[in-house]
Amino acid sequence: MPLLEVTGLNLFVRGSQGAVQALRHLSFKLERGRSLGIIGESGSGKSLTVQTLMGLQPENTSATGSILWEGQELIGYTERQWQSMRGNRMAMVFQEPMTALNPVHTIGRQVAEPMLLHKSLDKKTALQAAIGLLERVGIANASARANDYPHQFSGGQRQRITIAMALACEPDLLIADEPTTALDVTVQQQILDLINDVAAERNMALILISHDLGVISQNVDDMLVMYGGQIVESGPTAAIFRHMAHPYTRGLMAARPRLDVPRQPSGKPFDLLTIPGTVPALKDLPRGCTFAGRCSFTQERCFDNQPQRVGIPSFQPQEAEYSSLGVHQARCLRPEAMRPGNTEAWK
Template sequence: MSTPLLEVDQLRITLPGPSGPVEVLHGLSFTLAQGQSLGLIGESGCGKSLTALAVMGLLPEGATRSGRLLFEGQVLEADDEAQWSRLRGARIGMVFQEPMSALNPLHPIGRQIGEGLRWHRGHSAAAARTEALRLLERVRLPQAARRLDAYPHELSGGQRQRVLLAIALACGPQLLIADEPTTALDATVQREVLDLIDELVKESRMALLLISHNLALMAQRVEKLMVMYAGQVVEQGPTERLFATPRHPYTCGLFAARPRWGQSRDMPLATIPGRVPAPGERPAGCAFAERCDRARADCRAGPPAERTLGSVGHALRCLHPVGIDQGAA
């Protein structure tokens, strides 16, 4: 059996809080092989973006990490910045959530795309500029040659997102992380950007870690899905299976809340009452119990262990899953 490209084993992240350190990611474990695609979904504050930042070695100042991260079988040490610098941009690329924050407003986009090429590939300024143009054409930025010397504020949101994608792909990474890559884009541009990501990932056989709130997007774009709640994976499995038979009440609530084709404008969307517990407010039992209409006394007594359903990699953390009799495996 080949070694997975990325291995995350019992990842825990602790951040400083007003009353002391607070654990915000609680023992995440998953693997991602070359050519595979994995999606992370969940409400804001569930730990999706923090997971991506941990994989990139870009945790906030004061954060501490435990558990293991391995890339191509190599252990990634939390405090080895030289090791991370060799990986970021070269082997692992990332499309950040907000292009205007991720791009430097003081430098033209051609220079920003070429920076990784000069750092990791030793390109001269002229060679980096030539390659930057090729990358802009590859991501289908209109009038690419004219826009090499443009600044981020001179581009539209969709164009800036294409620039971020060009930066992420510049050095031919093995893993692409896309954190909400279509935020604030209209539906047509969203589809164009996502189709482009799909095409480039398949062309280069990259692994893809995609983070999004958009369930329709996930249904079409990833092979496996992980549902996160309050810093923990509560359900995971093949995307088709999770959409067909979600078992965790939180997953069912997310799916019920999505708009339906042909749904009347007058019909209100389903909602999940309450909110995600803030860091430091996580209860002793199931973190979703206070919002769950299936919760019982045993849900509040202690955190539920992960259980596997069938033989297709479908797993969840719930004592009273939807559609499963008590005690069923």
């Protein structure tokens, strides 16, 4: 049985002009000890997806579909039931540690707090456990620094502290929402290595959100590509990078800065490739494919017909050992146009 199984998840946001659908028919699963990456532009629904998984979506929303946790339905949970899950069975590392930490409490107290709430430890025992966690995540002289406040630490150290907080109750699922956004490149890799190491040590499931294909390619077993509140491509990470079967995924890859591309005769690099247009507003989503207005492969039928997820023959049987999804799919009316070697667009 998967640790987490999401089926047909929809999220509706109520506003002054009625309700709009922010998440549309999301389905995926995640097993204990496996990792899942979610990638997409700002506004694609990445963060809203994991907020919904933790019952943290905005109050003016309503969710339908199914979120099963070890076979138990989470849709319809009360706030009290969610409180017993959050920070205990599932925990999140946020992208901006300074806003995740309370500036008026010591870090020792903040790391110990989940254990006081969920494990009923006394303060002394919880503080000793917190110091051990701070040592594990690489905070030097942890017993003394447990008495310091967030502003006394660097950005990388603060992110290590939020990881320690997330690990306090040994959760089954760790969610990292763009955990390296505000950090320099060297510290980014240290934080990603730390997250992967602790997830492996404790056999936790991991969801990693990023806008960086390079981060996703090196750190997760499976991946979801999101656009306009939908999953447009999903499957084992190796399979997707072997054959990107959706125009949006291929466009994201083409837009990455590269050092191995030819230069102009003057020696200057060519302009960076971009995906034309902008993400449509939720209230203005087209009737057909949400990506049709920006896609170089579009045909007239793409504007009128909603594409369904179709299987892509790039999945290799030996990859099943490392995959929770077990199949490579793309939501496209023209998957044949994405065959390897096609140079129609996104060169």
